[in-house]
Amino acid sequence: MGDEVGQGTVEYAVVTAAFVCVVVAGAALWRALSSGLFVEHALMAASHHLQGAAGWIADVFSY
Template sequence: MPSHRASTGCSAYGEGDAPDAGALSRQGQGTLEYALVVAAFLAMFVGAAALWKMLDAGLPVQHALQSASHHISSAAPGAFSDVFMY
């Protein structure tokens, strides 16, 4: 009497339906590419939002004004620094 546990050569897939290793590899590659693209777009979105918030607060203008006033006060005589620092 044959054993019921012996291999019959059948697989969970039908004859010719089993995916080959290349198909599984391509599916994994597509998933990885999708994840990388989503991460890149998310990083660009977060960076753009941070830049927008910084520009909205006027930080570059404040930094430029502070830098200019320090430069003028050390380079120009008293009258010119009073005019430009006002």
């Protein structure tokens, strides 16, 4: 029993740390989604892609 002293405490600490990381990551994702960060990034990437496309195709997709 001498080698297993504190094992439950360590397991509890590891599980608690993992849970806190999941909650923090979820909060960061929620904040990014609510601020429109992903939509803004997609629009910026789409505009750069359309600049390299053929002229009439860029005009069609821009509207």
